[in-house]
Amino acid sequence: MIKYIGSKRRLVPQIGAMFSRMGAASALDLFAGTTRVAQELKRRGANVCAVDTARYSEVLAQCYIACDAAALDRRHLADAMDFLQGLQGEDGYFTETYCRRARFFQPSNGRKVDAIRNALDSVFSESALYPILLTSLIEAADRVDSTTGVQMAYLKKWAPRSYNELELRVPDLLSGRGVALRADATRVVALLPHVDFAYLDPPYNQHSYFSNYHVWETLVAWDRPVHYGVACKRLDCKEPSTRSVFNSKREIKAALQGVITELQADIVVLSYNDEAWMGLDELVELCAARGEVEVLSFESKRYVGAQIGIYNPVGDKVGRVSHVRNLEYLIVSGQAADVRRVAHAAAAPAVCPA
Ligand SMILES: C[S@@+](CC[C@H](N)C(=O)[O-])C[C@H]1O[C@@H](n2cnc3c(N)ncnc32)[C@H](O)[C@@H]1O
Known part of the structure; x- marks a missing residue:
């Protein structure tokens, strides 16, 4: 969670x-x-x-x-998770924005996020597994973040957990x-x-909540938003429609x-x-x-x-x-x-x- x-x-x-x-x-x-x-x-x-x-x-x-969960093909899910976990990291918006400009995650983990998130769209966008795999990615990133639990700021010194490698886990489905x-x-x-x-x-x-968890909004929307400020918040955080x-x-x-x-x-x-x-x-x-x-x-x-x-x-x-x-x-x-x-x-x- x-x-x-x-x-x-x-x-x-x-x-x-x-x-x-x-x-x-x-x-x-x-x-x-x-x-x-x-x-x-x-x-x-x-x-x-x-x-x-x-x-x-x-x-x-x-x-x-x-x-x-009772209707889910577990084998299919396990294969998808293995495939995503095995991807090579790659530089992208997430790494550049949230790991280099801001420091919410270590770049090595940011590169994994970029690669996995891109593959979710290119390989699994039509799959029933999509929200399960994306949830697994959000939760994996959360476990290695360097914040106090909100994304208005990141810690000055890297959090110890941020040094852990990003690891996808199967969500506890019901x-x-x-x-x-x-x-x-x-x-x-x-x-x-x-x-x-x-x-x-x-x-x-x-x-x-929109501003407090702007990184998760962007990870889901995957829309490379224009950002502002030290925390690289989405520009639409300023829009009345997101309040x-x-x-x-x-x-x-x-x-x-x-x-x-x-x-x-x-x-x-x-x-x-x-x-x-x-x-x-x-x-x-x-x-x-x-x-x-x-x-x-x-x-x-x-x-x-x-x-x-x-x-x-x-x-x-x-x-x-x-x-x-x-x-x-x-x-x-x-x-x-x-x-x-x-x-x-x-x-x-x-x-x-x-
Ligand atoms: C206090 S949190 C809920 C926490 C939740 N009970 C939990 O245990 O995780 C309030 C939630 O309201 C949502 N929210 C804010 N304005 C809303 C609205 N107009 N309609 C629906 N949800 C809204 C926020 O995105 C946030 O997730």
């Missing part, structure tokens, strides 16, 4: 437990990012739709969500059905079919309100953290349009779920706060009985990855 700011690695068991407690069959991850949450829901049997505006997120979703959609949540939400369970994890402040309304303090509330009210889902789970522009009370008020609301908070270190607030359908608090030092929140909304059932599942202590 790639390094991704705001990725919900630690909340995955709780969100998965909520889905299972609902006895749900269909699910939506509307701001899917790494697709980590969508993957967990698929693992638990959901027919998942993963939506995001990012090109790389769509590729990850095509690989992990849309592809059915059996089952799903859909990958590259779309703006605010535009697509009204067109999406009803789901039992929806998870929303939008950006909540000025940090643009999310969720990165605008002025627009975020209306955008979120639109999404929350238009979504057709029995249960909506909204992620929130304390770096957000919007306050918890404002979000609870928005979610109250869907019925009862419960807020669950998760302490970052011990990671024990705690139910901190119960709100009635008009947003008045009717429950008691039991924890105050928490960092991550899940705001659950829907019909009262469903909300209680689901919130109870997540509040139970869960075994979490370290």
